[in-house]
Amino acid sequence: MEAFLALAKALADETRVRALMALRQRELCLCQLIELLGLAPSTISKHMSLLKQAGLVVSRKQGRWVHYRLAPAFDATVRVAQEWTLEALARAPVVRQDAKRLRAILRLDPTELCRKQCV
Amino acid sequence: MEAFLALAKALADETRVRALMALRQRELCLCQLIELLGLAPSTISKHMSLLKQAGLVVSRKQGRWVHYRLAPAFDATVRVAQEWTLEALARAPVVRQDAKRLRAILRLDPTELCRKQCV
DNA sequence: CTAACATTTCGTTGTTTGGCGAAACAACAA
DNA sequence: TTGTTGTTTCGCCAAACAACGAAATGTTAG
Incomplete structure (x- = not known):
């Protein structure tokens, strides 16, 4: 019951479901999710932690970056x-829009992306 | 997205999931759910209304009673x-216990149940 | 009609949750 | 070492939510 409620x-x-949908095709690092979802780093980190605890995503640390x-x-x-x-949610408007914006984000240099967020 | 979030x-x-699981085999009226779940009538009514809005249950009015x-x-x-x-949740302890208690509730004499039992 | 009763709505209260920023942490670079 | 940077933790605030009781609603019985 606990595990089920954590999932629900x-x-x-x-x-959180937008983040989950963004991970459909490939793994993403936190800064990319921050850029995509437009919320504070601490907020996104917390959301990803929750998804991880529920068992829906896993993370991998590579240098300073955490990939989900x-x-x-x-x-x-x-x-x-x-x-x-x-x-x-495959056809949900927000999700489609995210997919489009994600393609643009992935075209950017990850290092520059993070630097941009620090401003 | 809205409909999905309502479901989740x-x-x-x-x-709410205990109520949902209790409806697996047969329909139940609100008073039986109140007895099973041990919460105030207004609380259960609100929960069932939410499940209905999400599309997970339907209700049927028969006299004074509402069956879900x-x-x-x-x-x-x-x-x-x-x-x-x-x-x-089929094997969740709480759900199994509810199923057992539900059988007892359904066996109760309608007269003794006064406000709780349905015909 | 009035009374009784199952259910719903409304208003209040205490708890949970989502958001942020500041500070702490962790890993690399100089 | 010291500084930089990506991420996480902590503390706080506002909004959402679950619970209750009282009152309103709707339905049957007398």
């Missing part, structure tokens, strides 16, 4: 939650 | 949400 709560916030990607779901409940979300 | 939020509360049952899910997103929940 993780999916009950628009910012969809969790390989060994657990059936997590896998169904992921599939449910991906399927339900 | 509806499933992000233990009382799982919604026949024509919408794929709703159906997957229902299946995800039913599958994930």
Whole structure:
């Protein structure tokens, strides 16, 4: 029950599901998610931490950067939650818009991107 | 996105998913859910209203009583949400205990139940 | 009609949650 | 070392939410 509620709560916030959808194709580092979602670093960090605790994403530290990607779901409940979300939101306007903006963000140099955010 | 978030939020509360699980086999009237879940009538009513708005349950008015049952899910997103929940929580201790208590509630003599039992 | 009763709505209260900024932390660079 | 930088933690505030009781609603019984 606890694990299920953690999943449902993780999916009950628009910012978090937008982040989740952005990870569909590739892993992203926190600064890229910050740029995409337009919220404070501490806020995004907290959201990603919640998604991680629920088992929906995993993180990988590479130097100073933390990369997030969809969790390989060994657990059936997590896998169904992921599939449910991906399927339900694939055509949502916000998600499509994010996908477009993400392509632009990925064209930028990650280092420059982070520097830009520090201003 | 709105409909998805309504579903996720509806499933992000233990009382509501317990109610949902109790409706697996048969429809129940509000007073039976009140008895099962042990909360105030107004609280349960509000929870059921939320589940209904999300599309997870439907209600049927019969006399003074309102019966709730799982919604026949024509919408794929709703159906997957229902299946995800039913599958994930089928073996949860609280849910099993509720199922047991529910059998007792359904066995109670209507007269003794005064305000709680439905015909 | 009036009374009784199941349910809903409304207003209040205490808790949870999402947001931010400042400071702490961690990893690299000079 | 010292400074820079990406991320996280902490403390705070405002909004959202779950719970209750009282009052309103709607329905059947007398």
